[in-house]
Amino acid sequence: MAVSTRRLQKELADIKRDGTPVGITLLSAEDFATWYLSVEVLGNTVYEGEKFALKFRFDGQYPISAPAVQFVVDDTYQAPVHPHVYSNGHICASILGSEWSPVLSVVSVCVTIQSMLASCKVRPAIPYPRVRGRSEH
Amino acid sequence: MSQSFPGDALDDTPSRPLIAPLAPMLTLREEYVNGSQGFVKQIDYLISEGWIGVRRTRGDGDCFYRSLAFAYIENILNASDTMLAATGALSVLEASQPQLEQVGFQRLVFEDFYDCLAGLINQVISPGPDGQVLNINTLLEAFNNPEVSNSIVVYLRLLTSAEIKTNPEIAAFLIHPETGEQMDPESFCNNFVEAVGKEADHVQMNALATALKVNVNVAYLDGHDPQGKVSFVPFQNAPFTFLEPVNLLYRPGHYDILDRRDADPIPPLFVQ
Numbered sequence: 289m290a291v292s293t294r295r296l297q298k299e300l301a302d303i304k305r306d307g308t309p310v311g312i313t314l315l316s317a318e319d320f321a322t323w324y325l326s327v328e329v330l331g332n333t334v335y336e337g338e339k340f341a342l343k344f345r346f347d348g349q350y351p352i353s354a355p356a357v358q359f360v361v362d363d364t365y366q367a368p369v370h371p372h373v374y375s376n377g378h379i380c381a382s383i384l385g386s387e388w389s390p391v392l393s394v395v396s397v398c399v400t401i402q403s404m405l406a407s408c409k410v411r412p413a414i415p416y417p418r419v420r421g422r423s424e425h
Numbered sequence: 426m427s428q429s430f431p432g433d434a435l436d437d438t439p440s441r442p443l444i445a446p447l448a449p450m451l452t453l454r455e456e457y458v459n460g461s462q463g464f465v466k467q468i469d470y471l472i473s474e475g476w477i478g479v480r481r482t483r484g485d486g487d488c489f490y491r492s493l494a495f496a497y498i499e500n501i502l503n504a505s506d507t508m509l510a511a512t513g514a515l516s517v518l519e520a521s522q523p524q525l526e527q528v529g530f531q532r533l534v535f536e537d538f539y540d541c542l543a544g545l546i547n548q549v550i551s552p553g554p555d556g557q558v559l560n561i562n563t564l565l566e567a568f569n570n571p572e573v574s575n576s577i578v579v580y581l582r583l584l585t586s587a588e589i590k591t592n593p594e595i596a597a598f599l600i601h602p603e604t605g606e607q608m609d610p611e612s613f614c615n616n617f618v619e620a621v622g623k624e625a626d627h628v629q630m631n632a633l634a635t636a637l638k639v640n641v642n643v644a645y646l647d648g649h650d651p652q653g654k655v656s657f658v659p660f661q662n663a664p665f666t667f668l669e670p671v672n673l674l675y676r677p678g679h680y681d682i683l684d685r686r687d688a689d690p691i692p693p694l695f696v697q
Contacts, residue, residue, distance in 0.1 A: 291537060291572050298533050351534075352575045352621060389619035390579045391534050 292350035296320045299393055312398045321346055323394060324360065327402050334411040341365040342401065343377075344394055354388035357397060370408050444495050444568040445481040449687040453479050464676075466653025467646050471674075471683070474655075476644070478684035479674060486622035489630065489673070489680045490578045490585075494542070495568050496671040496682045497639055501549050502559060503669075510667050511549045517638050518543050521584050524636075528590040530583055538580035541573055560692035579621070581637075585629050586614040588636040595632050602626060624678070634660040640670035644683055647676075 296317075303314055308325075315324040323344040329335040341360035347353055359367040359377035367373050372380040383392060383400055392400075450472050457464040480495070482488045497514075504510035518539070525535055545567055548559040557563065568574045589595050590610045599613040600606065617623050625633075634641045641660040650656075661670075672683040 291576065294537055295533075302533060349572070349575070352572075352579060386622075387616065387620050389615070389621065390538070391530060391583065391619050393531075393534065 290320075290348040291352065292346050292348050293320045295351050296323075296346065296394075299395070303395065308395055309399055309402075311402055312395065315341060325394065325398050327398055327405070329402060329405045331406070333406055334408060335368055335405055338368065339365075340368050340405075342398060344397075351390040351392070354384055355394070355397070357384055357401075368405055369411060370405060372404065441481065441483045442569050443483050443485075443571065443574050444491060444565060446565060447478045447480050447684055447686060447689045450477050450479050453481075461648045463648030463650070463653070464646060467648065467650060467655045470653050470655050471644065471646075475685050476672075476674075476683050478687040480682035480684060482679075482681055484679045486624050487575070487578045489625035490581045490633070491568070491574060492673055492680045492682050493633065493637075493639075493641065493671055494577045494581055495564070496673070497637065497668070498546060498549070498559075498564060499561070500639075500668045500671065501546060502561070502564065504667065506667070508550055511546055513667050514546050514637075515543060518546070521587070521636060524587045524591060525583055528587045530587070535580065535583050538576045538583070541576040542580045545573070545577070561689050562692055565689075575621075581633060582619055582621075584636045585625075585633045586618045588632040589614055589618065589628065592632065592635065595628060595635075599628065625680075631660055631662070635662045638663040638666055639668055640666060641673065642670050643673045643675050643680075645675050 297320070300317055308314060311328040311330050313326045315326050317323040323346075325342050325344070327340050327342055328338070341364070343358055343360050345356040358379055359365070359373060361367050361375070361377045367375055367377045374380070379401065381401070381404065383389075383397065450468060454465060454468045454472075457468065480492075482492050482495075501507065501510045501514055522532075522535075522539060526532060544553070545559065545564075547553075548563075550558070552558050553563075555563075559567075568577075589599070596610045599608045599610060601608050601613075602617065613628075617626075618629055630641065630643070640663050643658045643660070644655050645658060646655060659670075674681045674683040
């Protein structure tokens, strides 16, 4: 069994047993390659009332290798307007790159992204940075 | 003609195995013959002191942890009393789990990595899934399987982190490697210990040697000693160990394993 499957099975069992933190919901986890979770930012923030979806993709070496994580951009969901999020959903976060650690999990990544959004006090005037063309969904 | 640098021999081709079979030190010397004579002198010094073999590792930022893990398990395998060495190592590891939980790592996060390392050590004394006890060939095989090898590296990183966070003597001396500023244990470990591929420095080495209760000697090759001598830096924090010390060879930015043999032994064909 791939190391990723073993770990993701445990993470899934944990989510089913203990639930997810407030504002985070598991949308789908049909296999051990792609999961979707929704993220809402709580309280009085620039994202009040908005719900975002994160797409996680795992290779066989997860959690030794980082998951690929991006915001879903489709008919239902938009990427948040945030200095570290591209309009096509790509996220610029060190923990998803050079500072990834196997100590992190799907839920802890969601929590980090949730607090990254929560700390944005002023909504950028224009969606930025703009990326041309359609996203890859 | 391109300029040559002392580290040129540290080529980092993906084809280099994660951990290579033991090779004569002369093979390393050959790589420097047309380059830094300072390194050649120091290699000759090592050879004259009986360090005739080197086990090369891939230069991927995990080389310290991988070298240490391999040499540590090989020492258990070669111990005069393997039962005592393996059970001693396993009890140290067993006791490390609560330490990891104490600093806030969830069991879920580390148990697969733990099982991988403990399983391999256990295989020194009791047959594994293939019905065989561990020998040098199967140990090399395991360490060249990225899944096994990287899982062990990750466990050692988490253990290093837990030791840094719980050992006040270490926690007081955490310095950012670039800025030289004092750092708190949490952010030091997040940035320089737990992240995969981050190289280990003195602090991490001292912490891991302490946590594993293993003595480590590091031979520093820098090409600069006027007499061509090599200084060995000892990390001797385990006065009561049954194991031989682990000997590592450092060249700027990279760790390999140092050995007094120049080739791996041929494992017995039949084990009674």
